[in-house]
Amino acid sequence: MPDLQRLHPDHAPALLAFERENRAFFAASVPDRGDDYFTHFAARHAALLAEQATGACHFHLLVAEDGEVLGRFNLMDAADGAAELGFRLAEKATGRGLATATVRELFTLCTSAYALTTLRAAATLTNTASQAVLKRTGFVPTGEKVLRSGKPGLAYVRQLTGQAPAGRAL
Template identity: 60%
Template sequence: MLTLERLRADHADALLAFERENRAYFARTVPDRGDAYFTPDGFAARHRALLDEQHARVCHFHVLLEDDVLIGRVNLMDAAGGTAELGYRVGERAAGRGVATAAVARMCRLAAAAYGLTSLTARTTLDNPGSMKVLARNGFLPVGETTLSGRPGVLYARRELTDTPPPAPGSGG
């Protein structure tokens, strides 16, 4: 069963293990976090900084669990004025099973219901068609070009965010 949990201090060890295990996999389609991120001290400092941002309600960070095993992250960054930027990553072992699509759908509902957001944006690199499909399946539309650490990408938006997901493509709704 998939669950989203708000990021906590006690997630640090599992999150670092997840990031290390999937580093090469993620680097194929998203900018790498850099060597310092993966050191115990570097990761601990970054984790504390994320928790501080979350406490200030600037961001809302979540871990994605499947049967109590951390398999991904889903985050809302820079929340202000009813909008935030969605970011997510699902580990290689969970890829291709609809996990990211389901997690983003849950986060869209949570963004509206728990955080009072009315719209979301997201970015992905041009060489990440899987992420583009996840966003499209969740009602995000391409609205422009962007870059991620110098890599060309697409900016997406989902406006009129409600606590219910949009109809699935091909559902007639």
């Protein structure tokens, strides 16, 4: 069973492998990170850890039993009880409900560890898989149109207090 883990320094090699192996898959639905991301990965990883240490962001990896990274689940710009959710799942891990289950698991961390009550998210119009995950986990479209690296998308919001959709407890 995959484990949701907070990002730490030892994740760097497996995370880089995840990003390299899935680069073309991700680029089909979200803007490509560019060659510079991979060239300067070590510095980028260190910067993420430093940012996480401030409490402004909370970065998580979905890690298989063998240590392989299956996904990234990030809470960014945390302030005043709200943060923005971003996630990506390895191509070979899609279609099994892992993203949906992990986002739901993240809700518990949001309320218990990070004192978050509201999550925002956005997905490009072409990223129907992420839109489906957001809807299945109780996010609702705000009606706001956004640009994600120049691509049109939709904004979503999810309140983490009260009752979850379909009678599921949070």
